[in-house]
Amino acid sequence: MTVLSKEEILRRLFTSNRNEKLVITPLISKSQISAGSVDLRLGTEFIITKRTKYSLLDPAQQNIEEEIAQYQEKIHVPFREKLILRPNQLILGSTLEYIKLPEDLMGYVIGRSSWGRLGLIIATATLVGPGYAGVLTLELVNLGEADIALYPAARIAQLVLHKVTGGEVTGGEVTGGEDGYLKKPLSKYAGATGPEFSKLHKDKEWRILSGDSPSL
């Protein structure tokens, strides 16, 4: 897999060839594109944890979806306002940009070092599969000692794009990636417009792992 250069990213963004077309919208300034990556901005929607409603998160539990709904909530922080991230707090955010990758590209989301030096981690599950369409969910964690103010539309992450070679990945399901990023052909068109709750509990293997499956 080769990393896409600035020139190739620009070519992909403005090509009229639909099979090669890369969409990153809105791309406010070409200065967001540097050698080998594209800067991404923070979106306005977040999923926060209601700490007073903590309960055990057991993905094998049958009513885990209700549990998640009870202890997390979606909030909207409009442009020009801020959200404070406390030390050791995890919130889910998303990129402002809506992204659509062609079938022959995949990507990695990584943090920007200037934010990292403040203690901010932006993604732990970083793989973006070929054909993915939607905003990217970011797992924002403050590992520093001080509160960090997060502003929607601030440049917060980078997307490194790779050309996928060989035929194994294109058009099919890929396993092993973060749920929501690597999808079957149908879902890859069904783009998210904000951060999404974890869907870990939908993995079929939990029935086996928890001993509920009659086949065990």
Place this chain on the structure above:
Amino acid sequence: MKRRELASLIEQFLELEAALKRVELGVFPRYTQRKAVESLISLVRNLTSSLEYLSSSDSAMFLIEKGYGVLQAIYGLIEKIERSNVHYTPLGAVYLAEYLAEKVGRRVIPIICFQSSTSSHTRLSDLLRLVAPLLPPGSQELKEEVIFITLPYFLKNDPLFHCLIAHELALHMMESMGSLEGILTKVASKQLLVLAADRLATLMIGPSYLFTLLNLNMPSSVEEERIRSIASLLLDEGYYEEKLLDGLLPPLAKAHPLADLDQICEVEGYLRKTNAYYSHETFEREVPQLVSRLLELLPPNEVNLHDTGTRPAEIPSIINAGWIVRLQSMPAIYEILKAQKPEEKYQARKKFNALIEKAIELSVIHKSLLEAEV
């Protein structure tokens, strides 16, 4: 008796001020809400101090008569402000209202809330007029008008129906022009005022306003005249020659102009000269591209330029594109999303609405960042 009633009224005004302060402490992410609360606090303080220093019995009588009504009215506005919070109100509606209010250019702060079965609006200046005799000189002028727009609750999650905001802002525009320039007197009847507001709303957001009315299931007798009047305007604006709208506009036979509407030409003329005018030219330039984006399940937030990349789409173009796809191509959207059962179609529709909301927000942020760069 009068003195006791007055004392009781003062207590209630003080309680009202305390309620407003609690609202002020709440999390109100929009500057519009903060401004509205600040304006109300200032009004209530002025009223309370006037009450405390009342000397003339006429004023006392006036206040005792009007005071409770004013209290109720302000509590009603507080409720609207609280309901305008992003927990209750989709930002897409707020952005549309702010966009149109700014274009109308009369320093209007819109507060949007979804809480009734019909749409309406209240203005802070109307309340001020009611209590004008009690206010100190100079405190009756508003630097910025606050307009509280109420929309039907059942339309909350459908961004395409938020076009009704344009009608309320158009009414406000005419009301302001009426007091300022005497035009309101020319638009004599209430029915004609509604027709005029419809036409101004159409000039602000194009055919999407007509689609909103056509899909609202209004009583047919009311609908027919309004639709006919809007259609005649769309004909004049050249939308009937638009291929993208084939089969979506009412038959031309019904689209004949109403004689009475000559009277509102002046208001329309005023609007055409402002930034609030959404022209057919902009529609032609932007909407076809945005429709194509929606059909690829991309948010319709920007348009390609031949030489300089992209630029944010106008919000009315986004809504027009949304209506065109909603009316013409939902089966294609369902097919892409493999939605066949009602639940799947419902989810697909939600996704489609989310794309429209996202596009409106992206367009606003994109435009603000571009302006900041310049």
